[in-house]
Each structure stands twice: as C-alpha cells, then as structure tokens.
Amino acid sequence: MLSGSDTVYVLRYFDLIGRAEGCRLLLTAANASWTEEHPEWPAEKANQPFERLPVLVERSNGDEWILCESLTIERYLARVFGFMPTDLKQAALQEQMVDQQADLVPAFMAQLIATDDMKSKQFDEFNTLFDRMVKEHGRILSRNSSKQHLFGDQLSYADISLYAFYKVYIVYLKIYQSDIDEIVKPKLTPEIINLILSIEKEPLLAPHLSKCDSMAAVLSSKAF
Amino acid sequence: MAASKNPQYTLRYFDRIGVAEGSKLLLSVANVEWAEEHPEWPLEKPNQPFGRMPVLIEKHANDKDFVICESGNIERYLARAYGFIPSDIRQAALQEQLRDQASDMFAAFISQLVAKSEEDRRENFAKFDGLLDKLVEVQTKQINANGNIGYMFGDRLSYADIVTYAFYKIIVVGMVKRQANIVNIVKPKLTPQLIKLIATVEANPLLASYMARGDSLAAIVTKPTPARL
Numbered sequence: 001m002l003s004g005s006d007t008v009y010v011l012r013y014f015d016l017i018g019r020a021e022g023c024r025l026l027l028t029a030a031n032a033s034w035t036e037e038h039p040e041w042p043a044e045k046a047n048q049p050f051e052r053l054p055v056l057v058e059r060s061n062g063d064e065w066i067l068c069e070s071l072t073i074e075r076y077l078a079r080v081f082g083f084m085p086t087d088l089k090q091a092a093l094q095e096q097m098v099d100q101q102a103d104l105v106p107a108f109m110a111q112l113i114a115t116d117d118m119k120s121k122q123f124d125e126f127n128t129l130f131d132r133m134v135k136e137h138g139r140i141l142s143r144n145s146s147k148q149h150l151f152g153d154q155l156s157y158a159d160i161s162l163y164a165f166y167k168v169y170i171v172y173l174k175i176y177q178s179d180i181d182e183i184v185k186p187k188l189t190p191e192i193i194n195l196i197l198s199i200e201k202e203p204l205l206a207p208h209l210s211k212c213d214s215m216a217a218v219l220s221s222k223a224f
Numbered sequence: 225m226a227a228s229k230n231p232q233y234t235l236r237y238f239d240r241i242g243v244a245e246g247s248k249l250l251l252s253v254a255n256v257e258w259a260e261e262h263p264e265w266p267l268e269k270p271n272q273p274f275g276r277m278p279v280l281i282e283k284h285a286n287d288k289d290f291v292i293c294e295s296g297n298i299e300r301y302l303a304r305a306y307g308f309i310p311s312d313i314r315q316a317a318l319q320e321q322l323r324d325q326a327s328d329m330f331a332a333f334i335s336q337l338v339a340k341s342e343e344d345r346r347e348n349f350a351k352f353d354g355l356l357d358k359l360v361e362v363q364t365k366q367i368n369a370n371g372n373i374g375y376m377f378g379d380r381l382s383y384a385d386i387v388t389y390a391f392y393k394i395i396v397v398g399m400v401k402r403q404a405n406i407v408n409i410v411k412p413k414l415t416p417q418l419i420k421l422i423a424t425v426e427a428n429p430l431l432a433s434y435m436a437r438g439d440s441l442a443a444i445v446t447k448p449t450p451a452r453l
Contacts, residue, residue, distance in 0.1 A: 050325055051358055067317055069324035076317040092292050092301040099294035100274055106331070115340065132275060 009034035017172035030081035078157035148198035233258035241398030254306035326391035374424030
C-alpha cells in the first residue's frame, strides 16, 4: 500500500450511485479512511476544480491534494492501493474494459433523449453496444482460470469496475428509465451473473455493500 | 544496415484528425517504427476487437501481437511505455486528469455539433462554451504554475502537453469542415500561455517528421486575427 496510515480521503459526489460507485468500492476495498461529502448543488459548483463531481480530496501530514474526473480518480486509487497490475500490458487490458464500459453512457443517454424519429435507431445502437460489452466480459472471463475474477485470482480493479457497471445499468439508471433493468438482465449469461455475485461476496467490499441492496435478489428475479 | 526496430506498431483509424491524434503524436515522439492503417469502414467493423477504432497493434519479432483499443487507453499505454507519463502515481494522475477534462470538452463540442433542434443546439453550445472556458482556465493555471515555459509539467514534453495540443487540433483543424465557425469560437479564448504551449509542442524535434504532413495548429492559432474596419 502506497498511502500512509494517517491519510484520509473525502469523496465529493451526489448522494447517488452515478459515476462514483467505482471510487467508493475502491476506497472500501483499500480499507482506506474515507468519507463522502454531498456538496449542495449547484451552489458548490464554482468551488470544485472543474465545476464537476466527483472530486477526491486526499489529506495527509496537513497537506491537501485534489483530483477530479471519475476514471482518473479510479485509476489513481487502483494504483495507490494495488488493484491495478504494475505490468503495463496487464493494466492496459483492465483500463480498456473500463473505457469500453464508459462508452455505453453516451449511447444510453442518446436513446433516452432521442426524439421519436430517432428512438428506434438510437436504442438499436445502445443495445448492440451493450451486447458487445457482455460478450467482451465473457471473453475475458473465459481466458481466466478463476471464474470468480476477470484477471488472476484476487479482486482487481476490473472486477470492481464490472460490478459497478452492472449495478449502474440494473439498479441506478432505473431512475431515468424504469425498464432498463428488464432490457439488460436477459443479456447476462450465467457466467457473468456468477461473477457479479462472487464479487459482491468479496469480504473487502463488505463495509460498503452491506449498506446497499444486494444485486443477488435483483438478478434472481428474472422472469422466465 | 540498421536493424528494424522492435516492437513495431500499427494504428488503425480513419484517415482523419480525430480521437486517434494523441496516439499518433505519442507514436511519433516515442521514436518507434509505426504505420497507419485505414480499414474500409464499416466493412472492417466486425474485425476490430470492439467494433470500433482506434486499435493499436504492437508486433514483436518473437512473440504474438499485443492488441488494445480505446483512444485514451492507447495513449496512456504508449505514454507509460515510452516515458511520457511520470512513474510517480500522483503526478501521473494530474496529467491524466487534464486529458479527461479535455475529453469532456470534446464530448460537449460533439453534443452541440450533432444537436438536431435549434433549441438543443443553443443549449448544448452554451454548455460547450462554458466548459471550454473552464478548461482554458485550468490548463492556463497549470502552465503558469510551471513557469509558463511551454510545458505543463517539468522542462520537457510530456503526455499532458501532447493531449492538450491534440484536443485543440482535433477541434480547430480536424472538425473545421463540419463546423466552419469553430476557429472563431475557440481561437479568441486561447490564452498566450496555451498558444505558447501549442507552438512549443509543434516545434519539438521529435515531431518534425509528423508535422511535415502539414495541418499545423500553431499556424492557425498564432496567425493574427484581421482587424475589423
């Protein structure tokens, strides 16, 4: 671990799963001293380095260091706390998967806000991209001997990011589109469901996930 | 006879100045052997790892190819492999942050470009405009903190300089055919510090052969704006 035991973190975000769940899970898995702040918005917008959230504040030895951009924060925490491989190629494979997942966000938004004439086309694009993402998760998993992890046999950044990804599309985004979980759940293979549930059971994640609804109940309620 | 360099790279992308620009610049400054491929599109879509480009193929003489995709990921991999991202984790994160911020601005640019209704276009343009102002502010602040010497960090070209340059080039040079007025929107906002950084990047000897292609961003941003009569 590369951070001192007297280092404390503050994660500033909205009181939502949103784009911060990966950060929360990494701070939890790291057993870091951390708290969350929910700045009043938009009142506090101008006080953020880039007028956006999340923001990570790292305080140690009386110093304060600030970082923004959700994926930069994730990669930073993953490196500091040893969840990112030190081998550049192995790290690139994990970061690639995370960036591919992030590509889904604009596609989701496009189909959400599309006018009637574009709705069908935008939905098809989102659907195709999501299918491709599930296939990619399956491909990575098939190449790993452990089926409880994407890479190696210990919790990694990729595992944490995958869990947060499915949580966003099955739980969080329902506030924007109530049927998104029914669109996404049938796409999940038994292997991916098994992986999600294995990650959920990781002891390192318990301090955070014990406060959240389990995905297990949601995933087992598939109507067949 | 010089031995050919190992590894060799192929970068697959469209024949345009787009999100692969940072990767092309990094391959150039890394001083490796590299070539571009412009696969027929969308014919070659299914043959790419994620149905998208850019794709980077690293070929080794005695090993199998290493293939990665996602523009930011390719950039970070090359930048780390060839010493343009610091090994200090915090310093690396500060550089990556600048890229993600520039990328946010670019996403906002695209939103206003593709907006269908006049109302959406105006709203999205306002968001892009505001974000661009904020980006220029944080970039200029960092350049000043480093003594305004033409580099974001330290005293030599780094990842942060390259990606800052790249995103302005994508918008001002790459996108001008799709939005002719973009130069007149972006150029007045560029601070002298940013113009100096852009010129410094382009003048780097490591980029001499890449810049021989033309498409100078520095030429556009340092050209005096004609006085209005």
